[in-house]
Amino acid sequence: MATMNIEHLKIIRTGGSVEDRAQTIRDHLRDAIVDRRLAPAAKLSESEVGALFNVSRTIARAALQMLAFEGLVRIERNRGAFVANPSPEEARQVFASRRLMEPGIAAVACERATARDIEAFRVQLGEEARFIGQRGPAARRAEIKASGDFHLLLASVAGNAILLRFMEELIARSSLVIALYGKSGASSCGHSEHVDILDALEARDVPRMNNLMIRHLDHLEADLDLRLKEGLGLKEALNLPG
Amino acid sequence: MATMNIEHLKIIRTGGSVEDRAQTIRDHLRDAIVDRRLAPAAKLSESEVGALFNVSRTIARAALQMLAFEGLVRIERNRGAFVANPSPEEARQVFASRRLMEPGIAAVACERATARDIEAFRVQLGEEARFIGQRGPAARRAEIKASGDFHLLLASVAGNAILLRFMEELIARSSLVIALYGKSGASSCGHSEHVDILDALEARDVPRMNNLMIRHLDHLEADLDLRLKEGLGLKEALNLPG
DNA sequence: TCACCAAAGATTGCATACGATTCCAGCGAT
DNA sequence: ATCGCTGGAATCGTATGCAATCTTTGGTGA
Numbered sequence: 001m002a003t004m005n006i007e008h009l010k011i012i013r014t015g016g017s018v019e020d021r022a023q024t025i026r027d028h029l030r031d032a033i034v035d036r037r038l039a040p041a042a043k044l045s046e047s048e049v050g051a052l053f054n055v056s057r058t059i060a061r062a063a064l065q066m067l068a069f070e071g072l073v074r075i076e077r078n079r080g081a082f083v084a085n086p087s088p089e090e091a092r093q094v095f096a097s098r099r100l101m102e103p104g105i106a107a108v109a110c111e112r113a114t115a116r117d118i119e120a121f122r123v124q125l126g127e128e129a130r131f132i133g134q135r136g137p138a139a140r141r142a143e144i145k146a147s148g149d150f151h152l153l154l155a156s157v158a159g160n161a162i163l164l165r166f167m168e169e170l171i172a173r174s175s176l177v178i179a180l181y182g183k184s185g186a187s188s189c190g191h192s193e194h195v196d197i198l199d200a201l202e203a204r205d206v207p208r209m210n211n212l213m214i215r216h217l218d219h220l221e222a223d224l225d226l227r228l229k230e231g232l233g234l235k236e237a238l239n240l241p242g
Numbered sequence: 243m244a245t246m247n248i249e250h251l252k253i254i255r256t257g258g259s260v261e262d263r264a265q266t267i268r269d270h271l272r273d274a275i276v277d278r279r280l281a282p283a284a285k286l287s288e289s290e291v292g293a294l295f296n297v298s299r300t301i302a303r304a305a306l307q308m309l310a311f312e313g314l315v316r317i318e319r320n321r322g323a324f325v326a327n328p329s330p331e332e333a334r335q336v337f338a339s340r341r342l343m344e345p346g347i348a349a350v351a352c353e354r355a356t357a358r359d360i361e362a363f364r365v366q367l368g369e370e371a372r373f374i375g376q377r378g379p380a381a382r383r384a385e386i387k388a389s390g391d392f393h394l395l396l397a398s399v400a401g402n403a404i405l406l407r408f409m410e411e412l413i414a415r416s417s418l419v420i421a422l423y424g425k426s427g428a429s430s431c432g433h434s435e436h437v438d439i440l441d442a443l444e445a446r447d448v449p450r451m452n453n454l455m456i457r458h459l460d461h462l463e464a465d466l467d468l469r470l471k472e473g474l475g476l477k478e479a480l481n482l483p484g
Numbered sequence: 485t486c487a488c489c490a491a492a493g494a495t496t497g498c499a500t501a502c503g504a505t506t507c508c509a510g511c512g513a514t
Numbered sequence: 515a516t517c518g519c520t521g522g523a524a525t526c527g528t529a530t531g532c533a534a535t536c537t538t539t540g541g542t543g544a
């Protein structure tokens with residue numbers, strides 16, 4: 001069904017960590033989904049996932065259920081788990097949620113950011129800059145990921161663990177949405193906006209921060225082409241095998 | 243530690259629904275936690291939960307993990323699941339998150355509410371009013387729950403499934419926090435504020451709505467006594483090794 | 485040739501079994 | 515009397531087996 005195969009995942013060292021294995025698998029799967037190494041709507045069979053990571057179906061199942069909670073995977077009873085294939089409506093809701101939350105988060109971050117935080121932002125922006133210079137799908141994915149990390153850094157500076165978790169989910173889903181519906185490399189334009197946002201942060205200019213953040217999110221969403229696939233749920237199902 | 247026992251849960255009909263049993267169990271457990279029929283820090287053993295609902299540990303475990311994702315249950319490796327015992331800091335973060343999100347949600351709801359929605363609000367407020375007249379812990383719990391449902395209704399009217407889910411988590415955790423740290427019956431005062439908010443909603447008066455919502459949340463949080471148990475967090479930390 | 489149906493194959497849902505870890509009671513030593 | 519140790523009980527972590535469900539394939543009849 002999915003042209004892109006699960007085999008592309010990295011194999012994990014078997015015995016290494018005593019930590020929760022399901023969590024490790026979830027993280028790797030999430031990375032793969034957000035990076036689009038796993039195509040939307042790809043089937044994630046319990047046995048296959050388990051085999052790839054050298055664990056039983058029990059563990060694989062737990063990892064898949066975690067991803068289902070985050071909205072990155074859809075589980076259908078008696079049918080299995082599939083990489084999420086967000087509808088345009090879902091995409092809109094993801095961005096509506098971000099527009100609702102991020103200005104406030106940015107404001108809090110504005111008040112709390114330390115010099116060390118600012119430095120972390122600079123490093124992060126450096127990462128971003130590295131990728132916008134490069135071409136190719138890999139660099140593009142890395143760019144999307146780095147761009148998301150900027151927003152996550154902002155949320156982590158805000159110092160609210162609950163909001164950070166919400167943002168982690170929204171960023172992950174955004175990455176998926178952008179990969180699905182993004183039409184241009186406008187995210188490079190996103191980079192300069194990130195720079196502006198950091199400026200406002202350093203200046204502790206909350207109103208400007210709010211303004212910039214809202215505009216930034218508007219630009220991100222404006223770069224999506226949400227109308228094409230509006231009615232094509234059926235056709236897409238046919239698209240996958242070809 | 244937990245004087246309150248898990249036995250107080252209702253027993254479920256065994257064969258009834260073909261639907262997901264883990265979800266049903268999760269719902270019942272969540273109700274019990276939010277209603278404080280299960281004391282904070284109470285142990286939720288997999289076998290016990292499974293026995294109570296006539297399912298295997300597999301299902302019980304899944305339900306407990308769902309609750310852990312929502313922050314209502316804390317799972318410690320090799321030790322088991324416990325009802326969450328939110329720290330004052332967590333309580334503050336819950337309310338900070340609500341202050342960040344709810345004004346925006348209310349604004350959206352303001353624009354989208356239909357006549358039918360308004361009617362649903364009226365019914366909901368009627369429910370609330372019924373409980374504030376009664377005395378006793380049961381009525382008090384019902385009141386907290388009804389109060390939460392008002393906010394959930396608002397979120398559902400806003401029409402964003404993601405935000406609704408976030409709010410469901412925040413409301414559930416709020417109920418827990420209020421039950422833990424609330425000092426007075428000030429939630430009855432909350433009822434009149436709900437009435438005011440509904441008025442603003444009908445009038446489509448977004449700025450007034452924002453104002454009322456922020457004040458309402460401030461009042462809710464002001465009714466908490468977060469300092470008393472402040473030092474108990476430390477004692478608890480020392481409690482763990484001993 | 486197409487539509488329909490039946491049986492085989494594959495995959496999930498769930499329960500149970502077994503090893504691993506933690507907790508606790510009892511006992512002996514200091 | 516207190517502390518530390520040891521053995522057992524309880525509980526969790528994980529793998530695996532069986533039944534139920536879905537999908538597919540091969541065949542049959544119109």
